[in-house]
Amino acid sequence: MIRAHSVQAVRTAEAAAMARLPEGELMARAAHGLAEVAAARLTDVEGATVVGLVGAGDNGGDTLYALAALAESGYAAAVVLVPSAGRSGVHAAGLQAAESAGAVVHVTADDPDDAAEAVAGADLVLDGIVGIGGRPGLRPEAARLVDAIDDDAWVIAVDLASGLDPAGESGEEDAVWADETVTFGTPKPVHLLPAGEAATGRLTVVDIGIEVDDVPAAVERLTWDDVTDLWPVPGRGDDKYSRGVLGVVAGSEAYPGAAVLCTTAAAEAGIGMIRYVGTPTPVGLVHQAVPEAVVGEGRVQAWVVGPGLDTEADTDEARTQLDSARSALASEQPVVVDAGGLALVEGRREAPTVLTPHAGELARLLTRLEQSTSGTDDADSARPGAGSRSPDPATSVNGPAETTTDDVKADPLGHARRLAARTGATVLLKGATTLVVTDGHPVRSQADAPPWLATAGAGDVLSGVIGALLASGLPPHDAASLGALVHGVSADRVSGGGPLRALAVAHGIRPTVRDLLARGRSAPS
Numbered sequence: 001m002i003r004a005h006s007v008q009a010v011r012t013a014e015a016a017a018m019a020r021l022p023e024g025e026l027m028a029r030a031a032h033g034l035a036e037v038a039a040a041r042l043t044d045v046e047g048a049t050v051v052g053l054v055g056a057g058d059n060g061g062d063t064l065y066a067l068a069a070l071a072e073s074g075y076a077a078a079v080v081l082v083p084s085a086g087r088s089g090v091h092a093a094g095l096q097a098a099e100s101a102g103a104v105v106h107v108t109a110d111d112p113d114d115a116a117e118a119v120a121g122a123d124l125v126l127d128g129i130v131g132i133g134g135r136p137g138l139r140p141e142a143a144r145l146v147d148a149i150d151d152d153a154w155v156i157a158v159d160l161a162s163g164l165d166p167a168g169e170s171g172e173e174d175a176v177w178a179d180e181t182v183t184f185g186t187p188k189p190v191h192l193l194p195a196g197e198a199a200t201g202r203l204t205v206v207d208i209g210i211e212v213d214d215v216p217a218a219v220e221r222l223t224w225d226d227v228t229d230l231w232p233v234p235g236r237g238d239d240k241y242s243r244g245v246l247g248v249v250a251g252s253e254a255y256p257g258a259a260v261l262c263t264t265a266a267a268e269a270g271i272g273m274i275r276y277v278g279t280p281t282p283v284g285l286v287h288q289a290v291p292e293a294v295v296g297e298g299r300v301q302a303w304v305v306g307p308g309l310d311t312e313a314d315t316d317e318a319r320t321q322l323d324s325a326r327s328a329l330a331s332e333q334p335v336v337v338d339a340g341g342l343a344l345v346e347g348r349r350e351a352p353t354v355l356t357p358h359a360g361e362l363a364r365l366l367t368r369l370e371q372s373t374s375g376t377d378d379a380d381s382a383r384p385g386a387g388s389r390s391p392d393p394a395t396s397v398n399g400p401a402e403t404t405t406d407d408v409k410a411d412p413l414g415h416a417r418r419l420a421a422r423t424g425a426t427v428l429l430k431g432a433t434t435l436v437v438t439d440g441h442p443v444r445s446q447a448d449a450p451p452w453l454a455t456a457g458a459g460d461v462l463s464g465v466i467g468a469l470l471a472s473g474l475p476p477h478d479a480a481s482l483g484a485l486v487h488g489v490s491a492d493r494v495s496g497g498g499p500l501r502a503l504a505v506a507h508g509i510r511p512t513v514r515d516l517l518a519r520g521r522s523a524p525s
Contacts, residue, residue, distance in 0.1 A: 001226050003217035003442075004187040007132045007166050013185065013210040024093075026208055027058060030184045031065030031094075033206030034158060037182050038070060038124060041154050047123025049076045053145055054095075055129040055162075056085040062184075063128025063158050064094030071101035078118050082129055083109040083141040108145065116148040124154045127176045129162035132188060137174045138163040146176055157181040160190055161199045168193030168219070169413055175199050185210040189219045192445045194412050194433040217442045222485045228520025230482050231513060232270075232472035243272030244471030247300035247333075248293075249325045249341070250307040250460070251282030252318065258282075258308020258339070258460045261502055263290045265464030266304070268509035269486075271471055275300055277324045279317040282308070303328040304467035306341020307460040334470040337425075338463040345423065347373070352476045353425035356463055359408040362429055366419050370400035413443065426476035428466070428484065430459060436481045444481040448488025452495045457502030462487045465509060486512055 005013075018026055038050060052067045054060040064079065071077035079098050081090060086109050099105060108115040119125065129142050138146065142162070149155060155178045160166060163175025168190035180202040181191060190196035191203050222230075234243050246266050251259025259282035263274055267290050274293040276286050286293050305325045310318060322344075328335055329344055334352035337345060342357055342365050357365060408415045408429075416429040416437040426438040432451070436444040466483035470476065490508035494500045 001223060002187060002192065002221040003212075004189045004192050004219040004221075005212050005215055006189065006218040009212065009215050009218070010132060010186065010188065010210070013212050013215065017208070017210045021209070026210075027061055027065065029208040030062045030206060031069065033184070033208065034062055034066040034126070034156075034182050035069035035073075037180070037204055037206070038066060038126065038156060039073060039075070041156065041180070042075060042124050045123055045154050047154070049078075049122050050124045050126065051078045051080055051119055051122035052126040053080050053082060053119070053129050053142070053162075054085065054090055055082045055142075056089040056091075057131060057133060058091070059131030059158055060085065060128045061091030061094040063126050064091055064098045066126065066158075067103050068094070068097040068101040071098065071103045077101070077103040078122070079103050079105045080115045080118055080145060081105065081107050081109075082145065084139055108141065112141070112144070116145060119145055119148040120150055122150065122153050124156065125149050126156050126158055127162050127178060128158040129176070131159045132166045134160075134162060134166065136163060136165040136170055138176070143174060155179045155201075157200070159183050160188055161196070164190050164196045164199055166190050168196045169411065171195040171410060177201070180204060182206060184208045186212045187219075192219045192221050192433075193443070194431060194435070194445075197433050197445075197447060220442045220444045221446060222444065222481050224485075224489070224516055224519060227482070227486070227513070227516040230474070230478055231517060232469065232474065233517065238272075240272035243270075244302070244468065244473065245273040245275060245298075245300045246271045246467050246471040247275045247277065247297065247303040247328060248464070248467065249277045249303065249305045249321060249328060250309060250463075251278045251286070252308055252310035252313055252321070252340075253279050253281050253315070254310045254313065255308030256282040256285055257457065260285050260289045261457045261460035261506055262304055262307045262464040262467075263293050264503065265461040265506040265509055266468040267292060268506055269465045269468035269513065270510070271468040277321060279313075279315070279321055297324060300333060300471065301473070302334040302336070302467055302471035303331070304336045304338065304463050305329060305344070306338040307463050309340030311340050311343045334476065336463050336467045336470060338459055345369070347422070348424040350424070352470065353423070354428060354466055354470065354476045354480050355419065355423065355425045356428045356430065356459060356466070356480075357419075358430045358459070359412065360405040362415055362419055362427075363403045363405045363408045366415060366422070367400070367403045369419075369422055370403070413437070426480050428480045430462070434484045434488075436477060436484065438477040441477045444477070446481060446484040446488060448485050449491045450495045450497075452498065452500050453488065453491040453505070455500065455502055458487075458491070458505065461502050461506045461509075464506070486516070489516070
């Protein structure tokens with residue numbers, strides 16, 4: 001598992017390390033690791049020239065000492081001091097080391113064109129403008145230097161790409177987009193969250209000796225190695241019932257294929273038994289595609305409600321199916337709620353629940369829930385003795401504002417947290433970087449899937465996998481994040497770099513799980 005720690009946790013760990021190490025040792029380790037990675041990349045790109053964009057603070061110091069090491073190794077190294085720092089604002093000892101090693105120093109404030117020309121001629125650029133103490137966005141003069149970087153240059157961000165929010169909570173287009181980020185000690189939230197992952201590029205972690213193993217993570221990411229520990233594997237004494245029975249309320253006359261995709265994925269994930277509830281057309285399709293599925297309600301360990309569900313249909317069969325969906329949501333069983341099922345969510349469920357919206361669905365659900373309860377909230381706050389409350393940032397004097405898809409895309413983590421807090425559910429917000437948010441747990445993010453997975457039916461497959469894991473006994477946080485990982489890996493294998501179909505991803509779940517489990521069993525202990 002990859003664990004990212006907050007800025008405050010990193011600062012605390014660094015302070016503890018500095019207290020027990022010789023002065024300057026932590027920076028020396030960071031600079032040494034950075035220089036080693038830079039040298040390797042220069043070899044990869046057959047380059048000889050490295051330029052460091054250097055700002056104030058320790059981040060600039062790491063960059064300066066790394067440039068000194070690279071200059072001593074024979075590379076043509078140059079320092080470009082950003083205007084906000086200048087000679088007097090940067091790490092003095094680091095600057096002296098770089099100059100003494102032969103690095104050429106360009107002061108942007110003295111000659112902006114000269115500095116930009118130096119940047120443009122680099123084979124490799126080290127972005128040391130700001131570090132974890134920085135704020136989102138770049139100052140205009142720094143942005144001009146970044147714009148001067150040649151398209152073919154390899155860009156390494158030092159600790160994090162300048163201009164990003166270190167917490168990863170807000171996006172910023174005006175930031176360095178790195179090919180690689182070399183971070184120290186532990187990843188930071190921005191490296192794993194949607195707001196910063198794309199600009200982070202390849203993530204390389206340099207061990208500098210800070211201790212964070214016992215420190216709670218802010219963000220986690222499951223890796224292939226976690227599958228063996230988490231995936232439910234049957235024992236000799238198991239039967240189809242003990243392995244988990246999943247009820248599926250999915251598909252409709254309008255969207256019959258969703259039922260096939262969801263039940264196929266659950267079967268391929270290894271569920272013990274499937275009970276399917278649907279209207280005539282999807283019932284016939286499920287009979288053909290997943291003949292082991294049993295049609296009709298019965299005892300289950302978990303439900304999937306919603307893929308392809310038509311909540312507006314008015315036939316007798318559709319109303320019966322909707323009654324089953326509402327009954328599942330009212331039950332004490334774990335439920336995965338997707339697509340049409342989200343329209344049936346009325347608030348908190350006490351039983352384990354996973355909501356799997358995309359950005360648009362989350363916006364609609366959050367708007368509906370917040371607006372439907374605003375009158376009650378206002379009345380509660382006006383009761384004698386209720387005390388004062390801080391206003392909800394999404395609430396105006398006229399009640400809760402509508403949440404739009406663009407709002408969610410601009411702050412996916414914040415909106416997923418709001419929905420999780422309001423419903424008590426685990427919220428899986430689908431996207432290029434999928435977020436899994438559960439109150440009381442570190443956020444999890446998964447980015448295992450290729451862009452080709454942005455195709456109709458992919459969410460139906462995902463809900464089937466997560467439902468199978470819930471029915472097998474996994475808690476919602478693990479079921480959602482593990483399901484996202486396996487779903488993404490299956491898609492990547494099926495794609496092979498080209499187009500894919502959701503049904504192929506569903507059929508790819510079984511061999512993907514098999515190979516990931518075999519990989520774990522064969523790994524050295």
